[in-house]
Amino acid sequence: MNSTWIILGATSAMARAFARKVSAEGAAVLLAGRDMEDLNAIAADCSLRGARLAEAIAFDARQSKGFAALIDRMEAEEGQLNAAVFVGSMPEQSAIDADPALIDGVVTDSYTGPAKFLQMLAPLMDARGGGTVVGVGSVAGDRGRIGNYVYGSAKAGFHTYLSGLRNRLTRAGGHVVTVKPGFVDTGMTWGLPGMFLVASPDAVAADIHKAVAKRRNTIYTPFFWRFIMLIIIHIPEFIFKKMKI
Amino acid sequence: MRWKTTDYSGWGRALKATGEIARPERMSALSDILSAEMAPAIGMLRSYGDAALNSSGRAIDMTRLDRMLSFDPKTGVLDVEAGARIGEIAAAFAPRGWLPAVMPGTGFATVGGCIAQDVHGKNHHHAGSFCQHVLSLTLQQEAGTVEVTPEKTPELFRATAGGLGQTGVILSARLRLMPCKGDVMVVTERRIEDWDEFLALLDSSEATYTVGWLDATAKGTALGRGILEEGETGSGLMPKKVKYRKVPFNAPKFALSKPVVRMFNNAYFRRVPDSGRTVVRPIGDFFFPLDKIHDWNRLYGKRGFHQFQCVVPIASAPALRGMLEAIAHSGLASPLAVLKRMGPGRAGYLSFPMEGYTLAVDFRNTAEARELIQRLEDMTAAAGGRIYFAKDSLARSHGVSGMYSEQENWCKAVEKADPAGHLATDLVRRLKLRSGA
Numbered sequence: 001m002n003s004t005w006i007i008l009g010a011t012s013a014m015a016r017a018f019a020r021k022v023s024a025e026g027a028a029v030l031l032a033g034r035d036m037e038d039l040n041a042i043a044a045d046c047s048l049r050g051a052r053l054a055e056a057i058a059f060d061a062r063q064s065k066g067f068a069a070l071i072d073r074m075e076a077e078e079g080q081l082n083a084a085v086f087v088g089s090m091p092e093q094s095a096i097d098a099d100p101a102l103i104d105g106v107v108t109d110s111y112t113g114p115a116k117f118l119q120m121l122a123p124l125m126d127a128r129g130g131g132t133v134v135g136v137g138s139v140a141g142d143r144g145r146i147g148n149y150v151y152g153s154a155k156a157g158f159h160t161y162l163s164g165l166r167n168r169l170t171r172a173g174g175h176v177v178t179v180k181p182g183f184v185d186t187g188m189t190w191g192l193p194g195m196f197l198v199a200s201p202d203a204v205a206a207d208i209h210k211a212v213a214k215r216r217n218t219i220y221t222p223f224f225w226r227f228i229m230l231i232i233i234h235i236p237e238f239i240f241k242k243m244k245i
Numbered sequence: 246m247r248w249k250t251t252d253y254s255g256w257g258r259a260l261k262a263t264g265e266i267a268r269p270e271r272m273s274a275l276s277d278i279l280s281a282e283m284a285p286a287i288g289m290l291r292s293y294g295d296a297a298l299n300s301s302g303r304a305i306d307m308t309r310l311d312r313m314l315s316f317d318p319k320t321g322v323l324d325v326e327a328g329a330r331i332g333e334i335a336a337a338f339a340p341r342g343w344l345p346a347v348m349p350g351t352g353f354a355t356v357g358g359c360i361a362q363d364v365h366g367k368n369h370h371h372a373g374s375f376c377q378h379v380l381s382l383t384l385q386q387e388a389g390t391v392e393v394t395p396e397k398t399p400e401l402f403r404a405t406a407g408g409l410g411q412t413g414v415i416l417s418a419r420l421r422l423m424p425c426k427g428d429v430m431v432v433t434e435r436r437i438e439d440w441d442e443f444l445a446l447l448d449s450s451e452a453t454y455t456v457g458w459l460d461a462t463a464k465g466t467a468l469g470r471g472i473l474e475e476g477e478t479g480s481g482l483m484p485k486k487v488k489y490r491k492v493p494f495n496a497p498k499f500a501l502s503k504p505v506v507r508m509f510n511n512a513y514f515r516r517v518p519d520s521g522r523t524v525v526r527p528i529g530d531f532f533f534p535l536d537k538i539h540d541w542n543r544l545y546g547k548r549g550f551h552q553f554q555c556v557v558p559i560a561s562a563p564a565l566r567g568m569l570e571a572i573a574h575s576g577l578a579s580p581l582a583v584l585k586r587m588g589p590g591r592a593g594y595l596s597f598p599m600e601g602y603t604l605a606v607d608f609r610n611t612a613e614a615r616e617l618i619q620r621l622e623d624m625t626a627a628a629g630g631r632i633y634f635a636k637d638s639l640a641r642s643h644g645v646s647g648m649y650s651e652q653e654n655w656c657k658a659v660e661k662a663d664p665a666g667h668l669a670t671d672l673v674r675r676l677k678l679r680s681g682a
Contacts, residue, residue: 011270011271012270013270013309035271035273037271037272037273038272038273041272041312041314041326042312044312044313044314044315045312045313048313048315048316048337049313049337050337186270187268187269187270187274187309190247190249190268191247191248191249191250192247
């Protein structure tokens with residue numbers, strides 16, 4: 001299969017599981033993130049699992065100057081170009097209350113950073129006439145809640161961006177999958193209180209992989225979060241505002 | 246790094262611990278944790294008893310550090326992180342003609358766990374134990390990381406192989422894989438009518454992989470009846486059926502009651518035709534037959550189960566027959582009973598294997614079973630054999646003293662490697678392993 005995936009935030013547990021899946025199909029994987037030592041280990045693992053090419057590249061959502069180099073690196077690969085975005089950051093809401101300036105970082109990591117990157121990549125995808133973008137959002141983006149509304153609002157912005165990008169890319173044969181995971185067993189949720197129905201990163205990656213093949217638009221993973229969020233979205237605001245969930 | 250306070254247990258679920266666990270996602274995170282304080286490493290918790298439990302301290306879950314780092318197709322040497330699972334390595338490499346040289350009965354075991362228990366497989370009589378195929382390993386000790394090899398650091402290597410994680414946290418290892426024909430197995434199954442025939446066939450088997458299933462409920466003239474499986478790797482095409490099943494809840498007691506087990510064993514025995522047969526199976530089905538049923542340990546109910554596994558020297562075969570008699574007479578055995586011939590291969594001071602026969606039987610966790618297992622342990626000691634720390638959850642320290650003749654050497658090396666005892670686990674404390682024989 002002559003396709004290339006760039007994976008932003010490749011050191012996250014979900015991204016690693018997804019990278020293994022596309023590697024097993026023989027795709028080229030460009031693993032983008034900040035921890036180069038860890039990215040090199042992931043790259044070695046991906047090539048031993050069948051990736052045509054696996055390479056670690058530096059990416060920081062907050063350093064948009066570096067994006068052009070990544071786009072050039074993508075352009076050097078022939079065939080279909082794809083991107084999967086797993087970046088995002090979620091400081092405790094109390095930390096944000098203490099220092100509202102943290103909001104800039106959350107919004108950059110979870111929304112504007114990857115959006116800028118995808119915006120630069122889109123013309124290239126259009127030119128190649130296809131390709132898929134996987135954008136990992138969050139169920140937290142479906143409704144603002146007291147516990148993490150800054151992160152939630154950034155992800156909501158990202159969801160809306162992805163839907164617009166889908167609208168655009170589809171004209172040239174491209175596609176965008178919006179992924180809304182519930183609780184996933186990652187470093188971000190390890191040891192947090194109040195976790196339930198926690199899914200493994202492997203299960204989430206398998207869902208994403210299937211959604212890419214089937215060109216689904218928006219998926220919840222695990223699937224039942226669609227119903228949980230359906231209920232949460234429809235709670236009237238005059239009740240919801242008093243709830244703490 | 247966040248620590249998660251949680252209840253966890255060994256695979257048998259009879260022994261439990263509560264404690265704080267960290268699960269680093271990157272090597273740098275692991276280094277940060279260990280430079281602050283050393284703690285024992287745990288993997289997939291496939292040891293049955295308390296080998297991977299630490300109820301008086303913290304533990305580090307290594308399962309996210311599971312990358313394959315390099316492979317040399319000329320020599321077959323794979324460099325891999327300690328949290329990688331054996332089954333994943335087999336699945337990735339068998340289609341390319343390589344397999345881990347030794348594979349335990351579950352593919353969920355991690356490389357680190359396989360080293361710490363110096364596990365054996367169905368080819369022990371030819372290939373020896375797991376650590377005999379470890380060329381080197383990286384160990385994190387309080388003072389820093391060390392490269393451990395059988396040649397340059399023989400004492401530390403022998404203390405680490407089968408050393409229950411007491412010499413440091415295993416970060417990665419270089420394994421010599423073994424060439425194989427492909428990812429299918431050609432398996433010959435034969436009915437065995439009694440004990441003497443079983444031993445004779447195990448002794449004379451020339452297959453690469455050999456394992457015997459025992460009907461541990463059969464008595465009298467049928468004592469020791471079972472099925473001998475002999476396997477060779479092969480190449481070919483098999484439909485991929487990765488259908489996992491789950492056991493959704495703790496099974497009720499009658500699920501493994503005497504009549505049910507007798508009936509099951511009878512049917513399982515007769516599944517193989519009288520004349521025997523040769524079948525082709527996916528490689529995972531042969532090596533890891535139970536991995537398809539996730540959480541199969543729930544079949545034993547919420548109180549869990551115990552596995553008794555011992556090895557006795559060849560000359561003590563009659564004593565082993567005596568143990569099987571005691572088991573068959575008690576009617577307590579579950580369908581899971583395995584008999585194997587072991588070769589002399591072992592790599593560490595506390596490695597389980599010795600030349601002889603090894604018997605493994607599962608029992609539901611009841612008072613009678615615990616009493617029976619104690620008796621079996623005494624019989625093992627009297628027969629000059631030993632019990633397997635990866636399985637044990639009931640032995641007492643005086644019961645195992647003397648079983649491992651090189652325990653003193655191990656103690657010395659461990660004393661040097663972890664003088665403060667940060668790496669002690671529940672098993673090590675229960676059997677007072679570090680204080681010598």
